[in-house]
Amino acid sequence: MTEKLSEETRGPLLKPLFDTGWSLVEGRDAITKTYKFDNFVDAFSWMTRAAIWAEKWNHHPEWFNVFNRVEVTLSTHDVDGLSTLDAKLARKFDTL
Template structure:
């Protein structure tokens, strides 16, 4: 099982992800991003490429697809929060989306990621 991110890891990794469009999921130690592709084929193709890495790393997102939009939430379920696996997968998703034609993201869907930079004191 992967360990939850430390305070230092959160500062180092979550702020750049926030700048790349990832946001905090309310009431969860999780991150979310909504990718928008030019069409369904581009969205599905991206999901297929991501799925290969998910299987390779044995780490799978919560996601849903409606036409050209893919809504992704990342958290490591057996750790009950964010781990290095989520950071790694978020970066891979962004890299694969950058390679796609005209992929963009919707930036007003989550809370600012900075609220996740401090570990939850209830843990």
């Protein structure tokens, strides 16, 4: 069962993500990052790879794409906040 991040675990888990451009969403327990690509095909290709990991782990991003930009928000709806799954997916997205 996925659990909301505790005060003790969220620091160590989120800090490395803040270092790669993720940030907390205001007014909501979620993280967000905007990825920029050279063009639409690169952006959509990245989204396709990201979608396959999201589906594999049954954890899905909220995202918005225009041309070469993809804004991603991660949160765990089942716990109404951040869980380890969000950090795991964020780390994966950064490697794609």
